Amino acid sequence: MRKSELERVQLLADVGLLTPSIIHDIRSYLTAIKGNAQIGEKLSNDPNSSGRFRKIVELVDRATDMIESFRKFYKGESEKERFVLADILNFAVSLLREKLAGIDIDIKGADVFIDGNKSLLTQVFINLLSNSADALLNSDKKIIRIWVEKIENKKSKLRIFVGDSGSGIPPKIRKKIFKPFFTTKDKGTGLGLFIVKRILERSGGRIKLLDKIEMKKIQKKENLNDLNTIFMVELSYGKGADSR
Ligand SMILES: Nc1ncnc2c1ncn2[C@@H]1O[C@H](COP(=O)(O)OP(=O)(O)OP(=O)(O)O)[C@@H](O)[C@H]1O
Ligand SMILES: [Mg+2]
Structure with a gap:
Protein backbone atom coordinates (compact mmCIF):
# COMPACT_ATOMS: atom_id res chain seq x y z
CA MET A 1 0.00 0.00 0.00
CA ARG A 2 1.40 3.41 -0.89
CA LYS A 3 1.89 5.91 1.87
CA SER A 4 -0.79 8.24 0.66
CA GLU A 5 -3.27 5.39 0.69
CA LEU A 6 -2.26 4.48 4.22
CA GLU A 7 -2.79 8.07 5.25
CA ARG A 8 -6.20 8.00 3.69
CA VAL A 9 -7.18 4.88 5.58
CA GLN A 10 -6.01 6.56 8.77
CA LEU A 11 -7.97 9.66 7.94
CA LEU A 12 -11.05 7.54 7.36
CA ALA A 13 -10.65 5.85 10.73
CA ASP A 14 -10.43 9.31 12.30
CA VAL A 15 -13.59 10.37 10.49
CA GLY A 16 -15.26 7.26 11.91
CA LEU A 17 -14.26 8.22 15.42
CA LEU A 18 -15.37 11.78 14.93
CA THR A 19 -18.75 10.91 13.45
CA PRO A 20 -20.67 10.37 16.72
CA SER A 21 -19.44 13.64 18.21
CA ILE A 22 -20.15 15.55 14.99
CA ILE A 23 -23.63 14.04 14.88
CA HIS A 24 -24.13 15.05 18.49
CA ASP A 25 -23.11 18.65 17.87
CA ILE A 26 -25.03 19.01 14.62
CA ARG A 27 -28.12 17.70 16.35
CA SER A 28 -27.86 20.47 18.97
CA TYR A 29 -27.58 23.07 16.23
CA LEU A 30 -30.55 21.60 14.40
CA THR A 31 -32.66 21.71 17.55
CA ALA A 32 -31.77 25.37 18.00
CA ILE A 33 -32.51 26.20 14.36
CA LYS A 34 -35.87 24.46 14.59
CA GLY A 35 -36.79 26.29 17.82
CA ASN A 36 -35.96 29.64 16.27
CA ALA A 37 -37.87 28.86 13.10
CA GLN A 38 -40.93 27.82 15.12
CA ILE A 39 -40.83 31.11 17.03
CA GLY A 40 -40.32 32.97 13.77
CA GLU A 41 -43.40 31.28 12.33
CA LYS A 42 -45.47 32.33 15.35
CA LEU A 43 -44.23 35.93 15.35
CA SER A 44 -44.62 36.44 11.63
CA ASN A 45 -47.72 38.23 10.34
CA ASP A 46 -46.85 37.75 6.72
CA PRO A 47 -48.08 34.41 5.26
CA ASN A 48 -45.16 34.25 2.84
CA SER A 49 -42.51 34.48 5.53
CA SER A 50 -44.37 32.21 7.97
CA GLY A 51 -44.49 29.66 5.14
CA ARG A 52 -40.71 29.96 4.81
CA PHE A 53 -40.28 29.36 8.54
CA ARG A 54 -42.50 26.29 8.31
CA LYS A 55 -40.34 25.03 5.45
CA ILE A 56 -37.24 25.47 7.62
CA VAL A 57 -38.87 23.39 10.38
CA GLU A 58 -39.76 20.69 7.84
CA LEU A 59 -36.24 20.59 6.38
CA VAL A 60 -34.66 20.49 9.83
CA ASP A 61 -36.86 17.48 10.63
CA ARG A 62 -35.71 15.73 7.46
CA ALA A 63 -32.07 16.50 8.28
CA THR A 64 -32.55 15.17 11.81
CA ASP A 65 -34.08 11.98 10.40
CA MET A 66 -31.16 11.64 8.06
CA ILE A 67 -28.44 11.95 10.67
CA GLU A 68 -30.40 9.63 12.95
CA SER A 69 -30.44 7.08 10.12
CA PHE A 70 -26.69 7.47 9.69
CA ARG A 71 -26.15 7.00 13.40
CA LYS A 72 -28.16 3.79 13.36
CA PHE A 73 -26.49 2.72 10.13
CA TYR A 74 -23.05 2.96 11.76
CA LYS A 75 -24.32 1.06 14.77
CA GLY A 76 -25.70 -1.62 12.47
CA GLU A 77 -29.36 -1.06 13.34
CA SER A 78 -30.64 0.53 10.15
CA GLU A 79 -34.44 0.56 9.84
CA LYS A 80 -36.55 -0.54 6.90
CA GLU A 81 -39.85 0.84 5.73
CA ARG A 82 -41.95 0.69 2.58
CA PHE A 83 -41.97 3.81 0.44
CA VAL A 84 -42.47 4.91 -3.15
CA LEU A 85 -39.28 5.52 -5.13
CA ALA A 86 -40.73 8.60 -6.88
CA ASP A 87 -41.21 10.29 -3.50
CA ILE A 88 -37.56 10.20 -2.56
CA LEU A 89 -36.47 11.18 -6.08
CA ASN A 90 -38.80 14.16 -6.05
CA PHE A 91 -37.63 15.14 -2.59
CA ALA A 92 -33.98 14.97 -3.69
CA VAL A 93 -34.76 17.15 -6.72
CA SER A 94 -36.62 19.70 -4.58
CA LEU A 95 -33.80 19.84 -2.04
CA LEU A 96 -31.29 20.57 -4.81
CA ARG A 97 -33.64 22.94 -6.63
CA GLU A 98 -31.15 25.81 -6.82
CA LYS A 99 -28.25 23.65 -7.91
CA LEU A 100 -30.42 21.98 -10.57
CA ALA A 101 -31.87 25.21 -11.98
CA GLY A 102 -31.78 25.28 -15.78
CA ILE A 103 -31.37 21.50 -16.07
CA ASP A 104 -34.00 19.49 -17.90
CA ILE A 105 -34.83 16.60 -15.57
CA ASP A 106 -37.03 13.68 -16.49
CA ILE A 107 -38.02 10.83 -14.18
CA LYS A 108 -39.75 7.73 -15.58
CA GLY A 109 -41.15 4.57 -14.06
CA ALA A 110 -40.43 5.48 -10.43
CA ASP A 111 -43.91 4.69 -9.23
CA VAL A 112 -42.74 1.55 -7.44
CA PHE A 113 -42.51 0.48 -3.83
CA ILE A 114 -39.19 -0.17 -2.15
CA ASP A 115 -38.51 -1.80 1.21
CA GLY A 116 -35.47 -0.07 2.60
CA ASN A 117 -34.09 2.76 4.65
CA LYS A 118 -35.80 5.83 3.24
CA SER A 119 -33.41 8.49 4.58
CA LEU A 120 -30.29 6.67 3.49
CA LEU A 121 -31.63 5.87 0.03
CA THR A 122 -32.67 9.51 -0.33
CA GLN A 123 -29.06 10.37 0.45
CA VAL A 124 -27.94 8.11 -2.42
CA PHE A 125 -29.94 10.08 -4.98
CA ILE A 126 -29.05 13.48 -3.50
CA ASN A 127 -25.40 12.57 -4.04
CA LEU A 128 -25.90 11.28 -7.59
CA LEU A 129 -27.97 14.31 -8.62
CA SER A 130 -25.53 16.68 -7.00
CA ASN A 131 -22.65 15.11 -8.96
CA SER A 132 -24.67 15.36 -12.18
CA ALA A 133 -25.37 19.03 -11.51
CA ASP A 134 -21.64 19.67 -11.00
CA ALA A 135 -20.80 17.79 -14.20
CA LEU A 136 -23.35 19.84 -16.16
CA LEU A 137 -21.97 23.24 -15.15
CA ASN A 138 -20.11 23.82 -18.43
CA SER A 139 -22.34 21.80 -20.75
CA ASP A 140 -24.44 23.43 -23.45
CA LYS A 141 -27.09 20.75 -23.28
CA LYS A 142 -28.12 20.18 -19.68
CA ILE A 143 -30.19 17.06 -19.16
CA ILE A 144 -30.62 14.50 -16.40
CA ARG A 145 -32.61 11.33 -17.08
CA ILE A 146 -33.75 8.86 -14.45
CA TRP A 147 -35.54 5.68 -15.46
CA VAL A 148 -36.37 2.38 -13.85
CA GLU A 149 -36.23 -1.22 -15.02
CA LYS A 150 -37.73 -4.18 -13.21
CA ILE A 151 -36.07 -7.57 -13.33
CA GLU A 152 -38.78 -9.98 -12.30
CA ASN A 153 -36.78 -13.19 -12.47
CA LYS A 154 -33.89 -11.96 -10.35
CA LYS A 155 -35.27 -11.78 -6.82
CA SER A 156 -37.46 -8.80 -7.73
CA LYS A 157 -34.59 -6.48 -8.49
CA LEU A 158 -35.04 -2.91 -9.51
CA ARG A 159 -32.54 -1.07 -11.66
CA ILE A 160 -32.56 2.68 -11.37
CA PHE A 161 -30.52 4.51 -13.98
CA VAL A 162 -29.30 8.05 -13.40
CA GLY A 163 -27.74 9.66 -16.47
CA ASP A 164 -26.52 13.13 -17.36
CA SER A 165 -25.21 14.97 -20.41
CA GLY A 166 -22.31 16.45 -18.45
CA SER A 167 -18.55 16.21 -18.77
CA GLY A 168 -18.45 12.39 -18.57
CA ILE A 169 -15.92 10.40 -16.53
CA PRO A 170 -12.53 9.84 -18.19
CA PRO A 171 -11.57 6.11 -18.39
CA LYS A 172 -8.45 6.62 -16.28
CA ILE A 173 -10.40 7.74 -13.22
CA ARG A 174 -13.29 5.28 -13.52
CA LYS A 175 -11.72 2.87 -11.04
CA LYS A 176 -11.14 5.61 -8.46
CA ILE A 177 -14.45 7.39 -8.18
CA PHE A 178 -15.87 5.15 -5.41
CA LYS A 179 -12.73 5.42 -3.29
CA PRO A 180 -12.88 7.63 -0.21
CA PHE A 181 -11.43 11.13 -0.70
CA PHE A 182 -11.08 10.83 -4.46
CA THR A 183 -12.25 14.08 -5.97
CA THR A 184 -11.55 16.22 -9.02
CA VAL A 196 -23.42 5.91 -1.74
CA LYS A 197 -21.62 2.61 -2.36
CA ARG A 198 -21.54 1.75 1.34
CA ILE A 199 -25.24 2.53 1.81
CA LEU A 200 -26.21 0.38 -1.17
CA GLU A 201 -24.02 -2.55 -0.21
CA ARG A 202 -25.49 -2.56 3.27
CA SER A 203 -28.98 -2.39 1.79
CA GLY A 204 -28.40 -5.48 -0.32
CA GLY A 205 -28.03 -3.41 -3.46
CA ARG A 206 -25.16 -2.07 -5.53
CA ILE A 207 -24.06 0.75 -7.77
CA LYS A 208 -22.25 0.57 -11.06
CA LEU A 209 -20.88 3.14 -13.45
CA LEU A 210 -21.77 1.92 -16.93
CA ASP A 211 -18.93 1.49 -19.40
CA LYS A 212 -18.97 2.63 -23.02
CA ILE A 213 -20.39 -0.61 -24.40
CA GLU A 214 -23.17 -0.76 -21.81
CA MET A 215 -23.97 2.89 -22.47
CA LYS A 216 -24.20 2.32 -26.21
CA LYS A 217 -26.66 -0.54 -25.74
CA ILE A 218 -28.86 1.56 -23.50
CA GLN A 219 -28.67 4.63 -25.67
CA LYS A 220 -29.92 2.60 -28.62
CA LYS A 221 -32.75 1.10 -26.64
CA GLU A 222 -33.87 4.18 -24.76
CA ASN A 223 -32.93 6.75 -27.40
CA LEU A 224 -30.74 8.68 -24.98
CA ASN A 225 -27.82 9.79 -27.15
CA ASP A 226 -27.02 12.87 -25.13
CA LEU A 227 -26.03 11.07 -21.96
CA ASN A 228 -22.30 10.98 -21.18
CA THR A 229 -22.44 9.37 -17.74
CA ILE A 230 -24.87 6.72 -16.51
CA PHE A 231 -24.92 5.21 -13.04
CA MET A 232 -27.01 2.10 -12.36
CA VAL A 233 -28.37 1.53 -8.86
CA GLU A 234 -29.71 -1.96 -8.13
CA LEU A 235 -32.18 -2.50 -5.29
CA SER A 236 -34.89 -4.93 -4.30
CA TYR A 237 -38.41 -3.72 -4.51
CA GLY A 238 -41.23 -4.20 -2.04
CA LYS A 239 -42.69 -7.67 -2.46
CA GLY A 240 -46.43 -8.04 -2.50
CA ALA A 241 -46.87 -4.41 -3.48
CA ASP A 242 -44.60 -4.01 -6.44
CA SER A 243 -46.54 -1.27 -8.16
CA ARG A 244 -49.17 1.27 -7.30
N1 LIG B 1 -22.07 12.47 -12.97
C1 LIG B 1 -20.75 12.65 -13.00
N2 LIG B 1 -20.14 13.19 -14.08
C2 LIG B 1 -18.80 13.39 -14.12
N3 LIG B 1 -17.96 13.07 -13.11
C3 LIG B 1 -18.50 12.52 -12.00
C4 LIG B 1 -19.90 12.29 -11.87
N4 LIG B 1 -20.13 11.73 -10.66
C5 LIG B 1 -18.93 11.62 -10.07
N5 LIG B 1 -17.94 12.10 -10.85
C6 LIG B 1 -16.49 12.11 -10.54
O1 LIG B 1 -16.26 11.31 -9.40
C7 LIG B 1 -15.58 12.06 -8.40
C8 LIG B 1 -15.99 11.57 -7.02
O2 LIG B 1 -17.36 11.90 -6.74
P1 LIG B 1 -17.83 12.02 -5.23
O3 LIG B 1 -19.27 12.33 -5.21
O4 LIG B 1 -17.37 10.84 -4.47
O5 LIG B 1 -16.99 13.25 -4.68
P2 LIG B 1 -17.12 14.79 -5.10
O6 LIG B 1 -18.40 15.03 -5.80
O7 LIG B 1 -15.87 15.15 -5.82
O8 LIG B 1 -17.12 15.52 -3.69
P3 LIG B 1 -18.47 15.82 -2.83
O9 LIG B 1 -19.35 14.64 -3.01
O10 LIG B 1 -17.97 16.03 -1.47
O11 LIG B 1 -19.02 17.07 -3.44
C9 LIG B 1 -15.92 13.51 -8.69
O12 LIG B 1 -14.96 14.40 -8.18
C10 LIG B 1 -15.97 13.51 -10.22
O13 LIG B 1 -14.68 13.60 -10.76
MG1 LIG C 1 -20.23 14.26 -4.93
Whole structure:
Protein backbone atom coordinates (compact mmCIF):
# COMPACT_ATOMS: atom_id res chain seq x y z
CA MET A 1 0.00 0.00 0.00
CA ARG A 2 1.40 3.41 -0.89
CA LYS A 3 1.89 5.91 1.87
CA SER A 4 -0.79 8.24 0.66
CA GLU A 5 -3.27 5.39 0.69
CA LEU A 6 -2.26 4.48 4.22
CA GLU A 7 -2.79 8.07 5.25
CA ARG A 8 -6.20 8.00 3.69
CA VAL A 9 -7.18 4.88 5.58
CA GLN A 10 -6.01 6.56 8.77
CA LEU A 11 -7.97 9.66 7.94
CA LEU A 12 -11.05 7.54 7.36
CA ALA A 13 -10.65 5.85 10.73
CA ASP A 14 -10.43 9.31 12.30
CA VAL A 15 -13.59 10.37 10.49
CA GLY A 16 -15.26 7.26 11.91
CA LEU A 17 -14.26 8.22 15.42
CA LEU A 18 -15.37 11.78 14.93
CA THR A 19 -18.75 10.91 13.45
CA PRO A 20 -20.67 10.37 16.72
CA SER A 21 -19.44 13.64 18.21
CA ILE A 22 -20.15 15.55 14.99
CA ILE A 23 -23.63 14.04 14.88
CA HIS A 24 -24.13 15.05 18.49
CA ASP A 25 -23.11 18.65 17.87
CA ILE A 26 -25.03 19.01 14.62
CA ARG A 27 -28.12 17.70 16.35
CA SER A 28 -27.86 20.47 18.97
CA TYR A 29 -27.58 23.07 16.23
CA LEU A 30 -30.55 21.60 14.40
CA THR A 31 -32.66 21.71 17.55
CA ALA A 32 -31.77 25.37 18.00
CA ILE A 33 -32.51 26.20 14.36
CA LYS A 34 -35.87 24.46 14.59
CA GLY A 35 -36.79 26.29 17.82
CA ASN A 36 -35.96 29.64 16.27
CA ALA A 37 -37.87 28.86 13.10
CA GLN A 38 -40.93 27.82 15.12
CA ILE A 39 -40.83 31.11 17.03
CA GLY A 40 -40.32 32.97 13.77
CA GLU A 41 -43.40 31.28 12.33
CA LYS A 42 -45.47 32.33 15.35
CA LEU A 43 -44.23 35.93 15.35
CA SER A 44 -44.62 36.44 11.63
CA ASN A 45 -47.72 38.23 10.34
CA ASP A 46 -46.85 37.75 6.72
CA PRO A 47 -48.08 34.41 5.26
CA ASN A 48 -45.16 34.25 2.84
CA SER A 49 -42.51 34.48 5.53
CA SER A 50 -44.37 32.21 7.97
CA GLY A 51 -44.49 29.66 5.14
CA ARG A 52 -40.71 29.96 4.81
CA PHE A 53 -40.28 29.36 8.54
CA ARG A 54 -42.50 26.29 8.31
CA LYS A 55 -40.34 25.03 5.45
CA ILE A 56 -37.24 25.47 7.62
CA VAL A 57 -38.87 23.39 10.38
CA GLU A 58 -39.76 20.69 7.84
CA LEU A 59 -36.24 20.59 6.38
CA VAL A 60 -34.66 20.49 9.83
CA ASP A 61 -36.86 17.48 10.63
CA ARG A 62 -35.71 15.73 7.46
CA ALA A 63 -32.07 16.50 8.28
CA THR A 64 -32.55 15.17 11.81
CA ASP A 65 -34.08 11.98 10.40
CA MET A 66 -31.16 11.64 8.06
CA ILE A 67 -28.44 11.95 10.67
CA GLU A 68 -30.40 9.63 12.95
CA SER A 69 -30.44 7.08 10.12
CA PHE A 70 -26.69 7.47 9.69
CA ARG A 71 -26.15 7.00 13.40
CA LYS A 72 -28.16 3.79 13.36
CA PHE A 73 -26.49 2.72 10.13
CA TYR A 74 -23.05 2.96 11.76
CA LYS A 75 -24.32 1.06 14.77
CA GLY A 76 -25.70 -1.62 12.47
CA GLU A 77 -29.36 -1.06 13.34
CA SER A 78 -30.64 0.53 10.15
CA GLU A 79 -34.44 0.56 9.84
CA LYS A 80 -36.55 -0.54 6.90
CA GLU A 81 -39.85 0.84 5.73
CA ARG A 82 -41.95 0.69 2.58
CA PHE A 83 -41.97 3.81 0.44
CA VAL A 84 -42.47 4.91 -3.15
CA LEU A 85 -39.28 5.52 -5.13
CA ALA A 86 -40.73 8.60 -6.88
CA ASP A 87 -41.21 10.29 -3.50
CA ILE A 88 -37.56 10.20 -2.56
CA LEU A 89 -36.47 11.18 -6.08
CA ASN A 90 -38.80 14.16 -6.05
CA PHE A 91 -37.63 15.14 -2.59
CA ALA A 92 -33.98 14.97 -3.69
CA VAL A 93 -34.76 17.15 -6.72
CA SER A 94 -36.62 19.70 -4.58
CA LEU A 95 -33.80 19.84 -2.04
CA LEU A 96 -31.29 20.57 -4.81
CA ARG A 97 -33.64 22.94 -6.63
CA GLU A 98 -31.15 25.81 -6.82
CA LYS A 99 -28.25 23.65 -7.91
CA LEU A 100 -30.42 21.98 -10.57
CA ALA A 101 -31.87 25.21 -11.98
CA GLY A 102 -31.78 25.28 -15.78
CA ILE A 103 -31.37 21.50 -16.07
CA ASP A 104 -34.00 19.49 -17.90
CA ILE A 105 -34.83 16.60 -15.57
CA ASP A 106 -37.03 13.68 -16.49
CA ILE A 107 -38.02 10.83 -14.18
CA LYS A 108 -39.75 7.73 -15.58
CA GLY A 109 -41.15 4.57 -14.06
CA ALA A 110 -40.43 5.48 -10.43
CA ASP A 111 -43.91 4.69 -9.23
CA VAL A 112 -42.74 1.55 -7.44
CA PHE A 113 -42.51 0.48 -3.83
CA ILE A 114 -39.19 -0.17 -2.15
CA ASP A 115 -38.51 -1.80 1.21
CA GLY A 116 -35.47 -0.07 2.60
CA ASN A 117 -34.09 2.76 4.65
CA LYS A 118 -35.80 5.83 3.24
CA SER A 119 -33.41 8.49 4.58
CA LEU A 120 -30.29 6.67 3.49
CA LEU A 121 -31.63 5.87 0.03
CA THR A 122 -32.67 9.51 -0.33
CA GLN A 123 -29.06 10.37 0.45
CA VAL A 124 -27.94 8.11 -2.42
CA PHE A 125 -29.94 10.08 -4.98
CA ILE A 126 -29.05 13.48 -3.50
CA ASN A 127 -25.40 12.57 -4.04
CA LEU A 128 -25.90 11.28 -7.59
CA LEU A 129 -27.97 14.31 -8.62
CA SER A 130 -25.53 16.68 -7.00
CA ASN A 131 -22.65 15.11 -8.96
CA SER A 132 -24.67 15.36 -12.18
CA ALA A 133 -25.37 19.03 -11.51
CA ASP A 134 -21.64 19.67 -11.00
CA ALA A 135 -20.80 17.79 -14.20
CA LEU A 136 -23.35 19.84 -16.16
CA LEU A 137 -21.97 23.24 -15.15
CA ASN A 138 -20.11 23.82 -18.43
CA SER A 139 -22.34 21.80 -20.75
CA ASP A 140 -24.44 23.43 -23.45
CA LYS A 141 -27.09 20.75 -23.28
CA LYS A 142 -28.12 20.18 -19.68
CA ILE A 143 -30.19 17.06 -19.16
CA ILE A 144 -30.62 14.50 -16.40
CA ARG A 145 -32.61 11.33 -17.08
CA ILE A 146 -33.75 8.86 -14.45
CA TRP A 147 -35.54 5.68 -15.46
CA VAL A 148 -36.37 2.38 -13.85
CA GLU A 149 -36.23 -1.22 -15.02
CA LYS A 150 -37.73 -4.18 -13.21
CA ILE A 151 -36.07 -7.57 -13.33
CA GLU A 152 -38.78 -9.98 -12.30
CA ASN A 153 -36.78 -13.19 -12.47
CA LYS A 154 -33.89 -11.96 -10.35
CA LYS A 155 -35.27 -11.78 -6.82
CA SER A 156 -37.46 -8.80 -7.73
CA LYS A 157 -34.59 -6.48 -8.49
CA LEU A 158 -35.04 -2.91 -9.51
CA ARG A 159 -32.54 -1.07 -11.66
CA ILE A 160 -32.56 2.68 -11.37
CA PHE A 161 -30.52 4.51 -13.98
CA VAL A 162 -29.30 8.05 -13.40
CA GLY A 163 -27.74 9.66 -16.47
CA ASP A 164 -26.52 13.13 -17.36
CA SER A 165 -25.21 14.97 -20.41
CA GLY A 166 -22.31 16.45 -18.45
CA SER A 167 -18.55 16.21 -18.77
CA GLY A 168 -18.45 12.39 -18.57
CA ILE A 169 -15.92 10.40 -16.53
CA PRO A 170 -12.53 9.84 -18.19
CA PRO A 171 -11.57 6.11 -18.39
CA LYS A 172 -8.45 6.62 -16.28
CA ILE A 173 -10.40 7.74 -13.22
CA ARG A 174 -13.29 5.28 -13.52
CA LYS A 175 -11.72 2.87 -11.04
CA LYS A 176 -11.14 5.61 -8.46
CA ILE A 177 -14.45 7.39 -8.18
CA PHE A 178 -15.87 5.15 -5.41
CA LYS A 179 -12.73 5.42 -3.29
CA PRO A 180 -12.88 7.63 -0.21
CA PHE A 181 -11.43 11.13 -0.70
CA PHE A 182 -11.08 10.83 -4.46
CA THR A 183 -12.25 14.08 -5.97
CA THR A 184 -11.55 16.22 -9.02
CA LYS A 185 -13.32 19.23 -7.50
CA ASP A 186 -11.75 22.16 -5.65
CA LYS A 187 -14.27 21.96 -2.87
CA GLY A 188 -15.16 18.25 -3.04
CA THR A 189 -14.68 15.85 -0.14
CA GLY A 190 -14.60 12.81 -2.40
CA LEU A 191 -16.84 11.02 0.06
CA GLY A 192 -20.12 11.26 -1.88
CA LEU A 193 -19.83 8.13 -4.03
CA PHE A 194 -17.99 6.23 -1.31
CA ILE A 195 -20.96 6.76 1.05
CA VAL A 196 -23.42 5.91 -1.74
CA LYS A 197 -21.62 2.61 -2.36
CA ARG A 198 -21.54 1.75 1.34
CA ILE A 199 -25.24 2.53 1.81
CA LEU A 200 -26.21 0.38 -1.17
CA GLU A 201 -24.02 -2.55 -0.21
CA ARG A 202 -25.49 -2.56 3.27
CA SER A 203 -28.98 -2.39 1.79
CA GLY A 204 -28.40 -5.48 -0.32
CA GLY A 205 -28.03 -3.41 -3.46
CA ARG A 206 -25.16 -2.07 -5.53
CA ILE A 207 -24.06 0.75 -7.77
CA LYS A 208 -22.25 0.57 -11.06
CA LEU A 209 -20.88 3.14 -13.45
CA LEU A 210 -21.77 1.92 -16.93
CA ASP A 211 -18.93 1.49 -19.40
CA LYS A 212 -18.97 2.63 -23.02
CA ILE A 213 -20.39 -0.61 -24.40
CA GLU A 214 -23.17 -0.76 -21.81
CA MET A 215 -23.97 2.89 -22.47
CA LYS A 216 -24.20 2.32 -26.21
CA LYS A 217 -26.66 -0.54 -25.74
CA ILE A 218 -28.86 1.56 -23.50
CA GLN A 219 -28.67 4.63 -25.67
CA LYS A 220 -29.92 2.60 -28.62
CA LYS A 221 -32.75 1.10 -26.64
CA GLU A 222 -33.87 4.18 -24.76
CA ASN A 223 -32.93 6.75 -27.40
CA LEU A 224 -30.74 8.68 -24.98
CA ASN A 225 -27.82 9.79 -27.15
CA ASP A 226 -27.02 12.87 -25.13
CA LEU A 227 -26.03 11.07 -21.96
CA ASN A 228 -22.30 10.98 -21.18
CA THR A 229 -22.44 9.37 -17.74
CA ILE A 230 -24.87 6.72 -16.51
CA PHE A 231 -24.92 5.21 -13.04
CA MET A 232 -27.01 2.10 -12.36
CA VAL A 233 -28.37 1.53 -8.86
CA GLU A 234 -29.71 -1.96 -8.13
CA LEU A 235 -32.18 -2.50 -5.29
CA SER A 236 -34.89 -4.93 -4.30
CA TYR A 237 -38.41 -3.72 -4.51
CA GLY A 238 -41.23 -4.20 -2.04
CA LYS A 239 -42.69 -7.67 -2.46
CA GLY A 240 -46.43 -8.04 -2.50
CA ALA A 241 -46.87 -4.41 -3.48
CA ASP A 242 -44.60 -4.01 -6.44
CA SER A 243 -46.54 -1.27 -8.16
CA ARG A 244 -49.17 1.27 -7.30
N1 LIG B 1 -22.07 12.47 -12.97
C1 LIG B 1 -20.75 12.65 -13.00
N2 LIG B 1 -20.14 13.19 -14.08
C2 LIG B 1 -18.80 13.39 -14.12
N3 LIG B 1 -17.96 13.07 -13.11
C3 LIG B 1 -18.50 12.52 -12.00
C4 LIG B 1 -19.90 12.29 -11.87
N4 LIG B 1 -20.13 11.73 -10.66
C5 LIG B 1 -18.93 11.62 -10.07
N5 LIG B 1 -17.94 12.10 -10.85
C6 LIG B 1 -16.49 12.11 -10.54
O1 LIG B 1 -16.26 11.31 -9.40
C7 LIG B 1 -15.58 12.06 -8.40
C8 LIG B 1 -15.99 11.57 -7.02
O2 LIG B 1 -17.36 11.90 -6.74
P1 LIG B 1 -17.83 12.02 -5.23
O3 LIG B 1 -19.27 12.33 -5.21
O4 LIG B 1 -17.37 10.84 -4.47
O5 LIG B 1 -16.99 13.25 -4.68
P2 LIG B 1 -17.12 14.79 -5.10
O6 LIG B 1 -18.40 15.03 -5.80
O7 LIG B 1 -15.87 15.15 -5.82
O8 LIG B 1 -17.12 15.52 -3.69
P3 LIG B 1 -18.47 15.82 -2.83
O9 LIG B 1 -19.35 14.64 -3.01
O10 LIG B 1 -17.97 16.03 -1.47
O11 LIG B 1 -19.02 17.07 -3.44
C9 LIG B 1 -15.92 13.51 -8.69
O12 LIG B 1 -14.96 14.40 -8.18
C10 LIG B 1 -15.97 13.51 -10.22
O13 LIG B 1 -14.68 13.60 -10.76
MG1 LIG C 1 -20.23 14.26 -4.93
